[in-house]
Amino acid sequence: MTHVIITGGSSGIGLALASIYGARGARLSLIARSRDLLQAAAQKLTSKYGVKAEDIRIEPADVSNGDEIGAAISRCVNALGPCDILVTAAGVVEPAPFEAMQSAAFHRQIETNFFGTVHAIRAVYPDMMRRREGHIMMISSGAALIGIYGYTAYCASKFALHGFAQALRSEARRHNVSVSVCFPPDTETPQFERELASRPREASVVMGAVRPWTAEAVARKIVRGIERRRFEIYFGPTLYLLGRFGPAIRPLINWWFDRAIDRRGGR
Numbered sequence: 001m002t003h004v005i006i007t008g009g010s011s012g013i014g015l016a017l018a019s020i021y022g023a024r025g026a027r028l029s030l031i032a033r034s035r036d037l038l039q040a041a042a043q044k045l046t047s048k049y050g051v052k053a054e055d056i057r058i059e060p061a062d063v064s065n066g067d068e069i070g071a072a073i074s075r076c077v078n079a080l081g082p083c084d085i086l087v088t089a090a091g092v093v094e095p096a097p098f099e100a101m102q103s104a105a106f107h108r109q110i111e112t113n114f115f116g117t118v119h120a121i122r123a124v125y126p127d128m129m130r131r132r133e134g135h136i137m138m139i140s141s142g143a144a145l146i147g148i149y150g151y152t153a154y155c156a157s158k159f160a161l162h163g164f165a166q167a168l169r170s171e172a173r174r175h176n177v178s179v180s181v182c183f184p185p186d187t188e189t190p191q192f193e194r195e196l197a198s199r200p201r202e203a204s205v206v207m208g209a210v211r212p213w214t215a216e217a218v219a220r221k222i223v224r225g226i227e228r229r230r231f232e233i234y235f236g237p238t239l240y241l242l243g244r245f246g247p248a249i250r251p252l253i254n255w256w257f258d259r260a261i262d263r264r265g266g267r
Contacts (some may be wrong), residue, residue, distance in 0.1 A: 003057075005029040005076055005083045007063050007120050008090030012189030013139060015044070016219035017087055022051035029057040029076035029083075031069070031120075032090065047098035053081070063090045063116030064108070073123040083124040085226065087137045088117040093191065095150040095199050107151040113157035129175040135226055136172070138165050138181045142235070145183060145242040146250055148207065149261065150200035169231055182222055182233035183243060186212040206257045210220065210238075 003020045008014040009030030018028050022045045031259070032038050038058035045051040057079050077083060092112045094105045117138055128134030143151055143189035144158035165181035172179045186192060192212065213235060225233035234240040242251055 002026040002084045003029065003077075003081050004085045004087065005031070005073060005120075005124065006087045006089055007031045007069070007116065008088070008139075010034060010041045012089070012191060013085065013184065013187060013215045013218050013222070014031055014089035015041050016215040017089065017222060018045060019049050019087075020219055020223050022056075023049045027055045027057075027080040029059065029073075029080060031059045031061050031063070031076070033060060033062050033261065035060040049062060061174055063088075063120055064111040066115075066119040066122070069116070069119045070123045074092070074119065077124075077127070082127055082131060083134060084214075085135045085137065086120060086124050087139065087222075088120050089118075089139045090116050091139065091141075091191075093154045093195050094149070095154065095195060095203060097200060098152045098183055101153060109153040110157045110160075113154070114160045114164070117161060125172075125177070128177045129172075132176040135178040135180065135229070136168075137226055140165070140178075140181050140183050141224070142183050142185045142239045142242070145239060145246060146253060148259070149202040151203065165231075171241075178226075178229050180231055180233060182217045182225060182230075183235065183239055185239060186210060186234050187212050187218050188212045202261045205260050 004026045006014045006018055007020050010244035018030060028051065030038055030041055038060060042056045042058050045056060046053050057076050059072035059076055061068045063069045066150050092109055094109060121136055138161055140161045141158045143155045144162045147155050162181060165179055169179040186207065189249065218235065223233060224235060230241060234243050
């Protein structure tokens with residue numbers, strides 16, 4: 001039976017992924033900071049998707065703390081067996097212009113989005129190498145493909161994640177371990193609702209025109225990507241073009257962003 005470990009598994013994309021894999025009979029380990037949210041997620045998986053309670057493990061942990069997430073994943077493995085698929089969905093976004101962003105908020109986004117992913121992977125990668133099997137899915141963002149006004153810390157964390165994924169893919173393939181990275185657009189999640197409350201007006205000018213995806217639609221595409229062992233997974237034509245032809249089209253998109261912001265009185 002497949003064991004899927006999901007950081008950020010209590011809500012949003014992480015919970016949507018758990019729902020898909022749970023309905024397929026996988027064992028699920030969900031990791032997030034809030035025990036209450038994890039318990040609610042586990043209840044939903046058992047009542048709505050028919051997952052057996054004994055096939056769900058919940059572990060409250062902060063992914064930015066390497067020792068904490070390592071210990072949590074170790075307990076998951078001891079309870080439900082080796083990790084077959086790791087999905088790093090835990091993340092945080094706190095938009096603000098750079099000059100207005102507190103240093104703690106900047107560090108929090110880097111430590112959660114980038115180092116939180118690294119910590120989780122470090123906890124499962126040696127065993128995957130030893131067994132010569134396993135799949136690692138890093139959830140990045142469309143913000144890893146182009147800089148966005150008010151998202152300096154978030155973009156930095158997601159750009160870094162893409163580079164890490166590229167390098168790790170090259171290493172992991174020698175051990176028959178698959179690595180993927182995906183770049184979701186705005187997605188309807190509880191975090192997205194919180195993000196909108198603090199999103200700068202200039203960012204809303206260029207981002208608000210795009211309709212958010214549902215967490216379920218994003219999760220379905222991620223699962224298909226894992227099944228096909230794809231390295232990079234894009235959502236929609238704009239993000240696909242940015243991912244494939246970024247150096248060529250990024251100047252044009254930046255020009256359009258700048259014009260849109262200026263027309264709305266951003267400068």
